[in-house]
Amino acid sequence: MEEKKGQSMEKTRSLSRLYDKTYKFLLFIPFILTLISLIYLGSFFSNHGDFIYKDTTLSGGTTITLNGNIDSGPLESKLKPEFPDISIRKLTDIRTHEPLALIIESSSPPENLKAGIEKILGYNLTEENSSTEFSGPALSQGFYKQLIIALIIAFLLISIVVFILFRTLVPSIATIFSVFSDIVMALAIVDFLGLRLSTAGIAAFLMLIGYSVDDNILLTTRALKNKENTLNERLFRAFKTGLLMTLTAIAAVLPAFFIVSGLPDSFRQIFLVLAFGLFADIINTWVTNAGIIKWYCEKRGIN
Amino acid sequence: MIKLGIRVWILIIVLFLSLLSISPSFEKGLVIKSVDQNSTSFNEGLRSGMKLKSINDQEVKEISDYTKIMNQVFPTQNKTKLIITTDKGEFMLYTNETPKITLGDIPRTKLKTGLDLSGGSRALVKPEKDLSLSEMNDLIAVTSNRLNVFGISDVTVRPVSDLSGNNFMLVEVAGASPSDLKELVAKQGKFEAKIGNDTVFIGGERDITDVCRANAECSRIEACYPSENGYFCRFSFVVYLSEQAAQRHADITSKLGVNVTESGRYLEKQLDLYLDDNLVDSLYISENLKGQVTTQIQVQGSGVGKTREEAIDNSKDNMRKLQTILITGSLPFKLEIVKLDSISPLLGKEFTRNIMILGLVVFAIISGILFAKYRNIKITLSIILTMFSEAFITLGIAALIRWNLDAPSIAGIIAGMGTGVNDQIVIIDESVSNLNISIRERIKRALFIILGAFFTTVTAMLPLFWAGAGLLRGFALTTIISITAGILITRPAFADILKKIQE
Numbered sequence: 001m002e003e004k005k006g007q008s009m010e011k012t013r014s015l016s017r018l019y020d021k022t023y024k025f026l027l028f029i030p031f032i033l034t035l036i037s038l039i040y041l042g043s044f045f046s047n048h049g050d051f052i053y054k055d056t057t058l059s060g061g062t063t064i065t066l067n068g069n070i071d072s073g074p075l076e077s078k079l080k081p082e083f084p085d086i087s088i089r090k091l092t093d094i095r096t097h098e099p100l101a102l103i104i105e106s107s108s109p110p111e112n113l114k115a116g117i118e119k120i121l122g123y124n125l126t127e128e129n130s131s132t133e134f135s136g137p138a139l140s141q142g143f144y145k146q147l148i149i150a151l152i153i154a155f156l157l158i159s160i161v162v163f164i165l166f167r168t169l170v171p172s173i174a175t176i177f178s179v180f181s182d183i184v185m186a187l188a189i190v191d192f193l194g195l196r197l198s199t200a201g202i203a204a205f206l207m208l209i210g211y212s213v214d215d216n217i218l219l220t221t222r223a224l225k226n227k228e229n230t231l232n233e234r235l236f237r238a239f240k241t242g243l244l245m246t247l248t249a250i251a252a253v254l255p256a257f258f259i260v261s262g263l264p265d266s267f268r269q270i271f272l273v274l275a276f277g278l279f280a281d282i283i284n285t286w287v288t289n290a291g292i293i294k295w296y297c298e299k300r301g302i303n
Numbered sequence: 304m305i306k307l308g309i310r311v312w313i314l315i316i317v318l319f320l321s322l323l324s325i326s327p328s329f330e331k332g333l334v335i336k337s338v339d340q341n342s343t344s345f346n347e348g349l350r351s352g353m354k355l356k357s358i359n360d361q362e363v364k365e366i367s368d369y370t371k372i373m374n375q376v377f378p379t380q381n382k383t384k385l386i387i388t389t390d391k392g393e394f395m396l397y398t399n400e401t402p403k404i405t406l407g408d409i410p411r412t413k414l415k416t417g418l419d420l421s422g423g424s425r426a427l428v429k430p431e432k433d434l435s436l437s438e439m440n441d442l443i444a445v446t447s448n449r450l451n452v453f454g455i456s457d458v459t460v461r462p463v464s465d466l467s468g469n470n471f472m473l474v475e476v477a478g479a480s481p482s483d484l485k486e487l488v489a490k491q492g493k494f495e496a497k498i499g500n501d502t503v504f505i506g507g508e509r510d511i512t513d514v515c516r517a518n519a520e521c522s523r524i525e526a527c528y529p530s531e532n533g534y535f536c537r538f539s540f541v542v543y544l545s546e547q548a549a550q551r552h553a554d555i556t557s558k559l560g561v562n563v564t565e566s567g568r569y570l571e572k573q574l575d576l577y578l579d580d581n582l583v584d585s586l587y588i589s590e591n592l593k594g595q596v597t598t599q600i601q602v603q604g605s606g607v608g609k610t611r612e613e614a615i616d617n618s619k620d621n622m623r624k625l626q627t628i629l630i631t632g633s634l635p636f637k638l639e640i641v642k643l644d645s646i647s648p649l650l651g652k653e654f655t656r657n658i659m660i661l662g663l664v665v666f667a668i669i670s671g672i673l674f675a676k677y678r679n680i681k682i683t684l685s686i687i688l689t690m691f692s693e694a695f696i697t698l699g700i701a702a703l704i705r706w707n708l709d710a711p712s713i714a715g716i717i718a719g720m721g722t723g724v725n726d727q728i729v730i731i732d733e734s735v736s737n738l739n740i741s742i743r744e745r746i747k748r749a750l751f752i753i754l755g756a757f758f759t760t761v762t763a764m765l766p767l768f769w770a771g772a773g774l775l776r777g778f779a780l781t782t783i784i785s786i787t788a789g790i791l792i793t794r795p796a797f798a799d800i801l802k803k804i805q806e
Contacts, residue, residue, distance in 0.1 A: 065647070065650060067647055067649055067650055101650060110643065127422070127645060127647055127648065128648075128649060129647065129649075130647055131644075131645060131646045131647045131650055132643075132644070132645050133644040133645075134642060134644065135641070135642045136639070136640075136641035136642060138641065139427070139429070139641035139642055139772075142465070142467060142469065143465075143770070143772070145467075146465055146466040146467060146769075146770040146771055147770050147771055149466060149766075149770065150466065150766030150767060150769075150770035151766075153766045154762065154763040154764075154765070154766050157762040157763070157765070157766075158759050158762055158763055160762075161755075161758050161759050161762050162759070165755045165758075199771050199774065199775055200710075200711050200775060200778070203711065203767055203775045203778050206763050206764060206766065206767055206779075207715075207718055207760075207763065207764065207778070207782065209759075209763040210722075210756075210759055210760030210761075210762075210764060210782075211718075211721075211722065211760070213756065213759040213760075213763075214722070214725055214756040214759070214760075215725075217752050217755040217756055217759070218729060218752050218756075221748070221751060221752050221755070225748070225751075226748070228740070237732070240732070241728060241729060241732040244672075244676060244728050245725040245728050245729070247672065248669050248672055248673070248721065248724050248725065248728070249721040249722075249724075249725060251665075251668045251669060251672055252665045252668070252669060252717060252718070252720060252721040252724075253721070255661055255664045255668060256661055259661075259664050260657050260660050260661040260664055261657065262653050262654065262657045263654060263657050263658060263661065264419055264420070264658075264710040266419070266710045266711055266714070267658070267710040267711070267713070270711065270714040270718070270778070271714065
């Protein structure tokens with residue numbers, strides 16, 4: 001037991017020396033990742049006129065979900081001429097790969113889309129065999145604008161709370177930057193995968209803001225407020241705690257994609273956005289923010 | 304005997320209260336979900352919420368039992384006796400048609416699931432102009448009234464507003480969605496009776512003192528005739544006008560000339576009935592009403608159908624619609640349905656089941672990770688207990704405030720569980736570190752971090768209460784309830800338990 005402890009202490013010490021030498025260079029990695037994400041989002045914006053692909057809850061239109069195992073091929077080819085912007089997705093069971101439902105989206109009004117589908121399927125769509133969701137274009141665009149405003153408000157409020165908590169400039173800015181990078185990276189991944197975000201998906205970004213500040217607070221508090229042990233030891237301990245926190249959070253989020261299937265779309269989106277954001281958060285908190293805090297402490301002579 | 308601290312006692316009490324609030328029941332059977340007003344069942348006293356025990360001494364436990372009995376008794380020509388036994392007593396119906404009630408399973412808890420999980424319809428309605436508070440309340444009263452008269456139960460109508468200051472009316476109908484919800488809600492329901500260009504009376508209490516309904520003496524289907532496409536029926540009912548409206552009628556008719564036709568002597572202009580600016584019917588006015596102040600007017604209309612029964616049903620529907628609009632009055636502004644969702648109950652059921660499975664899987668995985676990390680059954684168990692308590696208290700509060708748990712709300716609970724665990728990890732790690740300072744001090748530090756995390760999450764979620772007409776409010780609400788329960792109740796208790804474990 002004693003020997004093991006000695007070994008691990010030796011390992012920690014050499015790691016600590018390595019970290020002292022490299023942490024400023026390590027800072028480049030997240031900065032570059034954030035920059036790439038920003039450039040990607042910029043080019044996405046210039047190509048699509050917006051920062052995300054929006055689903056019908058944000059852009060307006062109709063989503064019809066057909067229950068059961070229905071072949072999407074003929075449906076898509078026959079609907080395309082009449083509804084050029086149609087998109088069809090399958091909802092399948094993860095284990096059996098059995099199709100559970102078909103999700104059809106279009107910007108057309110529900111009556112038209114419903115009639116078009118009924119004509120091809122040869123039976124009427126009822127409450128028993130389908131769900132229909134319609135959002136008016138003006139309303140959806142209003143929702144989109146408001147959710148973006150909500151996101152900005154949340155971000156500003158969080159910044160204020162962080163300043164009040166830390167009462168020091170550099171650590172506060174480092175935390176806010178880390179949250180910002182989480183959002184930007186998660187957004188870039190969402191766009192890269194071609195996901196169409198819904199209102200729930202954007203709400204998840206708000207949650208992400210709340211979630212991702214947690215370990216930054218932990219890090220800053222441990223590094224600046226506590227005075228025991230060396231700075232590196234405090235950072236490392238905070239890292240161990242924070243990583244466990246983030247990993248359990250990711251573990252709470254991931255089963256929605258790999259183990260349990262047949263979940264509402266809104267639900268899956270919330271979890272997916274959180275998962276991307278939390279992965280980004282590991283880098284942004286423990287490389288960027290930790291690095292900045294260490295730099296700050298060294299300048300201030302805190303160790 | 305372990306002495307429990309006050310914080311642990313508070314946790315136990317709150318958990319007990321949550322249990323009371325959720326009040327799980329293991330009772331099986333059927334409950335009446337809605338009763339059509341204007342039906343025999345309603346008149347005999349059957350009401351929604353009553354639990355069905357038996358019909359004609361045959362036990363009713365499932366929907367299939369009910370359908371079986373109904374198929375034995377109906378269809379029948381003569382009125383038959385039906386004895387319906389409920390938990391609130393026995394009701395006797397004499398009828399030749401199946402009772403106009405809808406049934407559902409007795410809910411197992413007081414928790415209510417949202418539309419996306421239970422199925423149903425939701426309409427977000429926007430008035431064409433900005434409404435004052437009282438106008439919005441009128442709109443909601445008129446709409447609720449109208450839905451009630453149509454016998455649609457399990458419905459909530461409430462005002463919502465969004466960040467941009469737009470006001471909407473949100474109408475949610477649980478269970479199977481009535482296909483005419485759209486028509487019912489969006490139509491302004493503006494009723495006008497005109498002679499030429501002069502309005503004689505409009506719908507609403509100002510002009511109409513009463514409308515005869517559910518009384519065969521003055522409200523009935525007159526007759527049905529075969530027509531080109533099937534059948535055609537006429538209905539009529541009596542409307543009682545106010546003095547002023549009657550006077551107006553007299554003034555306008557006094558100026559009219561008389562036409563003599565084969566079927567009788569009528570005034571030269573007809574009384575035109577408009578519904579939402581569409582002409583529904585034109586009634587001949589007999590000569591003897593010319594210039595008369597009459598407070599009783601017979602309104603007529605018609606319905607069509609492929610068969611005689613269909614035509615009768617259609618006429619009844621039209622009659623009821625007209626009656627409703629005459630009583631409830633018209634809205635002085637147009638409405639637009641800006642969002643209309645109808646979710647299949649079948650898919651919702653599947654979703655609910657899968658979300659429950661997901662909750663258990665998340666629970667198991669987190670427990671596994673924690674046990675792998677701490678290798679201490681007591682610590683792992685206490686974290687799991689805390690996590691469970693937070694979710695349970697959140698559900699308890701949701702049941703208490705009758706919150707409809709939709710998919711985002713449940714996502715909020717699961718996300719809240721994640722945050723809760725995070726905080727426990729902070730408490731544990733702080734409490735086992737720096738053994739040279741007191742545990743009190745260490746836990747105080749942990750609580751600082753947790754409080755910080757709490758405030759940031761609450762602030763981040765706050766804007767969701769208003770953005771997007773509050774349709775995502777559930778997500779923010781459950782997250783905030785869950786972390787607040789955590790900060791006030793479970794985490795202090797957890798810190799106490801941890802102190803005990805380490806001593």
